[in-house]
Amino acid sequence: MNSRRKFAGAVTAVVAALMLHGIVAQADAPLKANVIHWWTSGGESAAIRQFADAYNKAGGQWVDNAVAGADQARATAINRIVGGDAPTAAQFNTSKQFHDLIDQGLLNNLDSVAAKENWNAIFPQSILDSIKANGHFYAAPVDIHMQSxxxxxxxxxxxxxxxxxxxxxxxxxxxxxxxxxxxxxxxxxxxxxxxxxxxxxxxxxxxxxxxxxxxxxxxxxxxxxxxxxxxxxxxxxxxxxxxxxxxxxxxxxxxxxxxxxxxxxxxxxxxxxxxxxxxxxxxxxxxxxxxxxxxxxxxxxxVAGDVFVFPKSDNPNTIKAQQLLATVMTSPAAQVAFSAKKGSIPIRPDVDASSLDICAKEGIAIMKDKSxxxxxxxxxxxxxxxxxxxxxxxxxxxxxxxxxxxxxxxxxxxxxxx
The missing domain is CATH 3.40.190.10 (Periplasmic binding protein-like II)
Structure with a gap:
């Protein structure tokens, strides 16, 4: 029961923060978001559910599109983007994997969310180098993984x-x-x-x-x-x-x-x-x-990790859904809830990490040493x-x-x- 109360409190905190930013959708018009990702194992499914639940609580409607295998999920996302049936968001690694999509003008930028949330000051430089191109933000980072x-x-x-x-x-x-x-x-x-x-x-x-x-x-x-x-x-x-x-x-x-x-x-x-x-x-x-x-x-x-990119769209509701997703996924409470299930550490240092395990706490401490x-x-x-x-x-x-x-x-x- 205590863990449920803690999670409910975390979700409430996310919603409250989003309401302060004025981007929570109206309850009678949930912002539907079709999200492609490759998190299908037991631990991964439990982790992505944290984002889905937080997004739904914030006024959205998460439509899960899990595709087994990272290569297959990326290929599915790219084929849908090029084929005119783009998802609202798609998972990529924190890398150069999605930079061809940026170069081809196939992604919406997240500049307004990044400015409002002060991403430049919060995220590590190596992450910023991956998600920015030509001075614009094109991906929402959701975790920091250490792959070795x-x-x-x-x-x-x-x-x-x-x-x-x-x-x-x-x-x-x-x-x-x-x-x-x-x-x-x-x-x-x-x-x-x-x-x-x-x-x-x-x-x-x-x-x-x-x-x-x-x-x-x-x-x-x-x-x-x-x-x-x-x-x-x-x-x-x-x-x-x-x-x-x-x-x-x-x-x-x-x-x-x-x-x-x-x-x-x-x-x-x-x-x-x-x-x-x-x-x-x-x-x-x-x-x-x-x-x-x-x-x-x-x-x-x-340093490794995952991001979500947001395919190009002029539809106002799609853009609102993308901005809500980016804000929810990078918010402090959702970051902690996700990291606890995923095994990663939060993308941002200004979170309460007391509930995370000793491995995560060691990772957070190491990340403070840029060397x-x-x-x-x-x-x-x-x-x-x-x-x-x-x-x-x-x-x-x-x-x-x-x-x-x-x-x-x-x-x-x-x-x-x-």
Whole structure:
């Protein structure tokens, strides 16, 4: 009952705030909003419901259009926009994925909402760089995810005799050996290309370091890829292959999380959206499972996330619905309610985070240290190049390819720009 009262109070606060801004729809004319997203797992569905309920309470009518799979959802949104049957809003990652739509004049801007809500002063710079183009705001950010958290089963590490979280990559590999010796799956990996790329980037950021990472992804420095340091990153990444189980290929990310939840596997490297699955299984961070964002107190924190974009429309009600959605989704109370279910941290720092778990609180604290903030690759490179580099990594992971050949392939893909 207490949690229900808290959520009801949060929704009331959202509605009150929106009424002060004067954009709540009339009760007799709800602003219908068709929203495309890819949040279909248990934890994800519970999270998006927070936005839907808040939007409905604020005078809207949320029409849910969930499409399984991020690539499929984005393709559906783009096809509908181009085909003249655009949704009211569509999910993309905090990246350059939607910038082609901006360039083609296919999105409404959110300048009025951004000005009223003071987005420039509230949101982190890396997020602003993604959602702004030519001085205009074209997306509403809804979360900050860190895609390379290490989640582990407390029961599994206890069984393996592991006493503390690893402080270096070598200590991490030693822990994986202990988990393997205990008869457990050391590393729960969903063998899909995007998951393999996330795992690679986690190793890259920690083993290669921030400078090398930025030289490759931000500066597209081919000589950096040809360096001994980058070769060491590839070698370190491929060493993890010895710790995954035969059922890994094709496995969904949430099924990999389920292996950690059940204690069959020790560790999963995944974005903090995985916490939604732990929450749905009634597991508590710090008690049933642990989390650490990297090795040591100065490990980089790879900023990622999700946004909603709003397709071009001249219809006044559609524009009002889009502005109401953007305001609801980024409001403090809805941000906390969403983050608690999704596993992310709020997009804004001016929220009461006391109800969030220890992993989220650690993430919020780290985000205050700008020196640890590291843009995820998709914030730095276009989608076609991300796809080409992902192909290189998944081929290296799944085939009997030498480190030298993988290094050459990565350099070639980077040089060609995708």
């Amino acid at each position: 958290w290490f989640f582990y089963s407390k029961a599994a590490v206890q069984k393996a005799g592991i006493a503390r979280e690893p402080q270096t990559y070598d200590e991490f590999l030693a822990d994986l050996d202990k988990l393997k010796a205990a008869g457990l799956i050391p590393l729960a990996l969903g063998g899909q290309a995007w998951q393999e790329k996330i795992t690679f980037d986690a190793v890259f950021a920690d083993v290669g370091g921030t400078d090398l990472y930025l030289k490759v992804y931000r500066d597209r420095d081919v000589n950096a890829v040809k360096s001994a340091a980058f070769k060491n990153v590839l070698t370190a990444f491929k060493r993890l292959h010895a710790y995954v189980d035969p059922g890994s290929p094709g496995r969904n990310w949430n099924d990999a999380t389920a292996l950690v939840i059940s204690g069959k596997a020790g560790v999963q490297i995944m974005g903090d959206w995985a916490k939604g699955e732990f929450s749905a299984a009634h597991q508590v961070a710090g008690k049933d499972f642990g989390c650490f964002p990297g090795f040591g107190p100065h490990s980089p924190y790879m 640890r903030q590291l843009p995820n690759p998709e914030m730095l490179i276009p989608p076609d190049l991300q796809g080409a580099l992902t192909d290189v990594i998944t081929n290296f992971w799944n085939k009997d390819e030498s480190v030298d050949d993988a290094q050459k392939a990565f350099a070639s893909a980077l040089k060609s720009g995708g």
